[in-house]
Amino acid sequence: MSSISTTSTAASTAAANAALQSAAQSIISGSTGNSSMDVSTLVTALVNAKTAGQTAALSARQTSDNTTLSAYGALSSALSALQSGITNLANGTTLSTFSATASGTGLTATAGAGAVAGSYSVAVTQIASSQALSSAAFGATTQLGTGTLTVSLGGKSMNINVDSTNNTLSGIASAINASSSNPGVTATIVTGTDGAHLVLRGANTGAANVINVSTSNVTSDTGLSSLGVTSTASTTGGQSSITSANSSSAWTQSGFAQDAEFKVGGIAASSSTNSVTTAISGVTMNLTAASAGTTQTLTIATDTTSQSTAINNFVSLYNTVVTTMSTLTSFSSGSSSQGPLLGDSTLQTIKNTLASIVGGSVGSGSTGTTLASIGITLKDNPADGTMVVDNTALSTALTANPATVASLFNSTNGIAEQLNSSITTFTQTGGIIDTRNTALNADLKSITTQQTALADYTAQLTSQYQAQFTALNTLMATMNNNSQYLTALFGGTNSAGALATNKG
Structure with a gap:
């Protein structure tokens, strides 16, 4: 039990003894006729005298258990933060990161797993785009007839039923946009000086994503059948073309369905989207209109900046764990306070394990590599177990000796990875922290049971004492009254009673 808990128990016991002395004086006063007993205070004092020590001990134990649970919670949080922060160092992802830089504009790239450092010439002929079609002009409220419009995009289609409720351009546009089977075509109305135009746009880029519209079962035709249009995808890397169903009411293309066309190192390639993932292994190129017609150099290089940031973050998180453990085990000879886990064997096991990992080497014999070899050492002053990073030495290691860094942080x-594995062992269900917490929670449950039993005993004892001392108080009051009556009759010290007076 901590010194604070011991002090609390002693204080409770002392207070109970003081109350008991006061109650004893109440009995003496009542028995000598000076006053009646204070039954309530007397009962409370006696009950407290019997239960105060046990009550205080249980409360102190409860406080100690809860404090220890909170301490383990703080430790677990620091360990989990460290584990989360080193995930990509543990699995090798961080040391496989690359930067991608283009020499011109309109081309950006990201490099991921599978990328290889190098420079690539990228010549962009055209970027991928989606098709947009504009119909001939109609009156905004003209009823075009009834029938069925079949609208398709890239091989997927929807049927639009056109009747008297929606057979204007705006009605047809609304029906297209609201269709649950819409393959990705957006319809809008654009009004010019010549009238209203139905504009269809495909959601997906690429030469294969052309828009086709056909009509069927048309009646009362005043323009519905002229909304038919056939689009043809280019097979040579060019732009899509269209054929209108009615040459006098021709559709026009305001946007073309086309693939991105480019060369990487002189090798021709294409992509249906402007996010190109298949041209260079592990690299995603992103093309914009500004890249069309340009030839640029794309450089893939090891991303030492991200690697340095990740390693510095690892050191910072590790230091947080060490600092947390130091706080939880703190002790000051000039103070009665101490850390809640001072002398705790579970924490000491965790501390020794982590220190052994960061202070050890990866590999064996003369081939073993330590963190010190890349500029990470234990802090000398004070020697508190935290680490410090020499970023100049780390930068040199990342650029000149990447194999050493890769060895230290291999997966x-x-x-x-050693830290990750150890932390999992410590914090998992059934691990040493969980086992300790389970024992503490079981003890708290036992304390609650004991406190309930003690409360029942206290109530029973209070009732018993209340009845006994109420009866005693009544008896002493009766005796005092009788004594006063006899004194009045027969006299007492320095007084003569009524009978003595009559006799005279």
Whole structure:
């Protein structure tokens, strides 16, 4: 039990004894006729005298258990933050990161798993785009007839039923947009000086994503059948073309369905989208209109900046764990306060394990590599177990000795993976922290049961004492009255009673 808990128990016991002395004086006063007993105070004092020590001990134990649980919670949080922060160092992802830089505009890229450092010439002929079609002009409220419009995009289609409720351009546009089977065609109305135009736009880029419209079962035709249009995808890397159903009411293309066309290192390639993932292994190129007609150099290089940031973050998170453990085990000879886990074997096991990992080497014999070899060492002053990073040495290691860094943080037995594995062992269900918490929670449950039993005993004892001392108080009051009556009759010290007076 902590010194604070011991002090609390002693204080409770002392207070109970003081109350008991006061109650004893109440009995003496009542028995000598000076006053009646204070039964309520007397009962409370006696009950407290019997239960105060046990009550205080249970409360102190409860406080200690809850404080220890909170301490383990703080430790677990610091360990989990460290584990989360080193995930990509542990699995090797961080040391496989690359930067991608283009020499011109309109071309950006990201490099991921599978990328290889190098420079690539990228010549962009055209970017991918989606098709947009504009119909001939009609009156805004002209009823075009009834029938069925079949609208398709890239091989998927929807049927639009056109009747007297929606057979204007705006009605048809609304029906297209509201269709649950819409393959990705957006319809709008654009009004010019010549009238209203139905404009259809495809959601997806690429030469294959052309828009086709056909009509069927048309009646009362005043323009509905002229909304038919056939689009043809280019097979040579060019733009889509269209054929209108009615040459006098021809559709026009305001946007073409086409693939992105480019060369990488002189090798021709294409993509239906402007996010190109298949041209260079592990690299995603993003094209915009500004890249069309340009030839640029795309450089893929090891991303030492991200790697340095990740390693510095690892050191910072590790130091947080060490600092947390130091706080939880703190002790000051000039103060009665101490850390809640001072001398705790579970914390000491965790601390020793982590220190052994970061202070050890990866590999064996003369081939073993330590964190010190890349500029990470234990802080000398004060020697508190935290680490410090020499960023100049780290930068040199990342650029000149990447194999050393890769060895230290390999995904099999690297520093980060060892820490990750150990933390999992510590924090998992059934691990040493969980086992300790389970024992503490079981003790808290036992304390609650004991407190309930003690409360029942206290109530029973209070009732018993209340009855006994109420009866005693009544008896002493009666005796005092009788004594006063006899004194009045027979006299007492320095007084003569009524009978003595009559006798005279």
